[in-house]
Amino acid sequence: MAPTAPLSHDEFFVKLAELFSVRTDQDHGSIHLSQKRYIPPNAQPQPEDAPLQPAALLIRASNGKSKDHRAKGEKIKISTIVEPDQLDGFYTRYAEVCRGGMAGLKPRDRKKASAKKKKKKGGAAPAAAA
Amino acid sequence: MLYEKSEDWLHQSSLLLEARPETTKITTTYTKTPARRPLSKSAIQKLSDANQPLPEPTALPPRATLELRTYCPVSGVALKYHTTKAAEVGRLISMLGGPLGRRMAGLNVEESGNGVKKEEDEEMIDAPAAESTPVQQTQQAGTGGGAAKGKKKKGKR
16 A cells, blocks of 8 residues: 555544544454654664754554455555644643543443442441441 | 653653654544443354343443654654543643644744743652552552452442
């Protein structure tokens, strides 16, 4: 598959939300997200001991489909580039989209927590009495 | 290496990023699996032999897990963290952007404002605390006669 061109942040978030929504409808599957330093294809290699220059980050997302699925065009692979000064803004939105999309994770169980507390109280009382 | 606590993972990952910011990559994988494994062919065969009805598929929602992995192909170091809790997602993603993302981008974490610097300080305080907590937990389990409790918890997961 030819590398797809990086999307703008807005497009990336729209597509990422779509990617997650497919997962909410199905009962199995994965979403792969990754981040690494972006080195432009025509960049000059830096000497090893040179101080680290600020660089953009490359964020990728994929549904991990391969082989047959790829031939059927089911593979989705998107990417975007985040400049160092946009990091904070990007990640706030990124966190929002991820939180919305990862709905299959266990929600905070308040019932259980309160039951445990009650249990503790109940358990402590006889001990104190004894 | 798999870390039990996200703080430990964050600490080790930031050390790795500091050492090799140019090659290290962070991967986040969100996986959903059906709540129950489908019956094996032999199990279905057994049930049909005994003329018993097949159990109905469960209405349980599918399980999901989130795995964070920091990997450096040059040194071969892989640091992992697993979770199934929705409450952690926001915090984990902000870790990816805040301390880890800034290091990866080559920004100076100390110069980047108070928020991030504070996090760094907290992290340093957290690290030794995290080491001491498992000991406390095991002690509590021992004195409280909590061996059975521990087993129960494992089963629920």
